[in-house]
Amino acid sequence: KAGVTQTPRYLIKTRGQQVTLSCSPISGHRSVSWYQQTPGQGLQFLFEYFSETQRNKGNFPGRFSGRQFSNSRSEMNVSTLELGDSALYLCASSTADRGFETQYFGPGTRLLVL
Amino acid sequence: KQEVTQIPAALSVPEGENLVLNCSFTDSAIYNLQWFRQDPGKGLTSLLLIQSSQREQTSGRLNASLDKSSGRSTLYIAASQPGDSATYLCAVRPNTGNQFYFGTGTSLTVIP
Numbered sequence: 651k652a653g654v655t656q657t658p659r660y661l662i663k664t665r666g667q668q669v670t671l672s673c674s675p676i677s678g679h680r681s682v683s684w685y686q687q688t689p690g691q692g693l694q695f696l697f698e699y700f701s702e703t704q705r706n707k708g709n710f711p712g713r714f715s716g717r718q719f720s721n722s723r724s725e726m727n728v729s730t731l732e733l734g735d736s737a738l739y740l741c742a743s744s745t746a747d748r749g750f751e752t753q754y755f756g757p758g759t760r761l762l763v764l
Numbered sequence: 765k766q767e768v769t770q771i772p773a774a775l776s777v778p779e780g781e782n783l784v785l786n787c788s789f790t791d792s793a794i795y796n797l798q799w800f801r802q803d804p805g806k807g808l809t810s811l812l813l814i815q816s817s818q819r820e821q822t823s824g825r826l827n828a829s830l831d832k833s834s835g836r837s838t839l840y841i842a843a844s845q846p847g848d849s850a851t852y853l854c855a856v857r858p859n860t861g862n863q864f865y866f867g868t869g870t871s872l873t874v875i876p
């Protein structure tokens with residue numbers, strides 16, 4: 651079974667631009683979560699989507715948004731980029747049956763804002 | 765808000781040693797706890813998941829324990845190998861919400 655895939659793997663943007671990142675979960679997984687990882691703050695939860703609905707949201711400004719499609723693929727958008735948005739963005743998928751599910755992470759998208 | 769701390773932040777050991785990584789969390793109302801490893805520039809690889817009702821989980825040379833009442837988990841690595849060198853993260857899922865609170869990580873170096 652293919653793992654979680656994220657595209658693109660690397661991205662360079664300038665301040666003020668916007669960016670869209672994509673995540674394809676493991677087949678059969680309906681939950682997709684997004685995390686931001688920075689050296690200073692570590693891994694922080696952005697939001698989770700389940701069946702095309704945002705089910706949970708972390709403490710990030712409204713510039714960070716996301717969506718999920720009917721095939722469970724998810725996109726994350728950051729508008730008006732700031733230097734502090736430079737980070738590794740990870741997505742994770744799970745069956746989210748509230749049973750013994752494990753979260754599986756993708757390789758991440760490394761975003762550099764200049 | 766759940767706070768997750770990992771000690772030590774960095775660890776360097778000679779090959780073959782047994783070692784213990786520590787994780788502590790402030791709110792014992794957790795659903796489960798998961799240990800991950802992260803190689804430089806890469807994503808996270810799940811190692812072990814412990815449900816709140818369980819005391820420990822084992823996989824190969826890895827053993828993770830959970831003491832929910834005291835807010836602690838340990839990851840025991842037996843007979844360490846250079847390939848074990850990575851950052852190890854513990855993550856706690858609360859009873860409500862499908863998100864993880866991550867610890868700060870322990871950077872492990874196993875010297876050949």
